[in-house]
Amino acid sequence: MKFHVLTLFPEMIENAVHTSITGRAAKKGTISLNTVNIRDFSVNKHMRVDDYPYGGGAGMVMEPEPVYRAWKSVADLRENNGKKPRCIYLTPQGKVLNQTLVEELAMEEELVLLCGHYEGIDERVLEEVVTDYVSIGDYVLTGGELAACVLIDAVSRFVPGVLSNEESSQFESIQDNLLEYPHYTRPEVWKNRQVPEVLLKGDHKKIQAWRMEKSLERTRQRRPDLLEKNRPVTTAFFSPTGGTRKAAEIFTGYLTQNPRYLDLTRRKLRKKKIRFSSRELLIAAAPVYGGQLPVTEEPLFANLQGEGTPCVVMAAYGNRHYDDTLAQMKKRLEEQGFICIGAIAPVIPHIYSSVLGKGRPDEEDRKILKKFAVETKKRLEKGRTEGFASVQVPGNPDPEPKQMKPVKKTFDSALCTNCQSCVQKCPVNAISQETLEIRGDRCLNCMCCVKVCKAKARGYDCSQVRQYLETHYSTPRKIEFF
């Protein structure tokens, strides 16, 4: 991450950034700092950069031309990329910096920070160069430099490689709109105060529960306003072979540290009615089968009931296309009280091919999933004040049911140990417990039974389908989101 800071006091920025963790990151080259002294671009022989305000009044105003030239000196370097970097003006009149904005800014490759002084900067140059107005809080500083340092520090923490493993705590405060739990170190007793018992025993489950409880208690006491914004996240997924689950988990992990997972691959869970309040977020994830949602006896997600609850739908596919799946999911969930605020179609390994979607989600996919997670947070924040907006997604929400080409399944009874794994794991109860035969009318061809069979008694032959898919759909597709 490259920070360019346009300022009249470069040493203020240099000193702060080249200290402690950001200093180490700058040395390593994980972040870089380029301060630009606006005075160097003065158009006045006395190197003045300010003048009296039109209309009178106290204080001086920074002239537009030196600021413009300083900005151009860095923005022009990027001209060949076609895209100018975001230019942030630090001002008490801006959007108050929060963790969502910090994470959003951390995804940029470079940022230009503009620091004002005196009474401010001529409005016309702000109109010309500024993309974002950011405040660090509702108080007025003498200039934007300290605010720029705060922003650089907060953003740098999210730049990969800036924090060491020990420094990047698992449970980052604020990220989930919860404050951190209290910390203790040796000695066990200090001034008659004992370290809480639970932390000394090493039972990780209990420690986690205690920390969560303390986080909530602390947030309730000290920052009830944050608790209001905290939104429990549930990810409900259907994933017979694990691909959808993986994509859903990566995305969920970018959104929250405390998710609840509902594995709807389990029939029992698809039968249970589960209600969501408007204060929660649902992520619904399913694989694409022949361009549609898999058809199960208890329709996927039909047991989930919202109450104006925001949801994100995810249709994971094996590099051919998601076709109507997102539209189907959106319609189904919106009929059940959810508002679909976002939709995404990640690419995962195809169940009938070892080539299509191989290694996906990859590093590039993770970046897109993260970007969409930050976008989702932004939509949630906006929705709190303005109401949630239902997103448009491509596809037919009511497609004709498709007759899937049957895939030939094989079963070698000589290898079978009758462990019953396939019977128990089959998401649609299609395998007979007694005969181990597959009921063709129920089978989804999801290949779960093949995957779970340790004895390798189950297999399948889909060479025709595979050949067709690999001939037509082997160019890797990029994740789309809406």
Ligand code: ADE
């Ligand atoms: N410049 C002066 N006060 C400021 C604030 N609160 N935030 C950002 N920039 C500023």
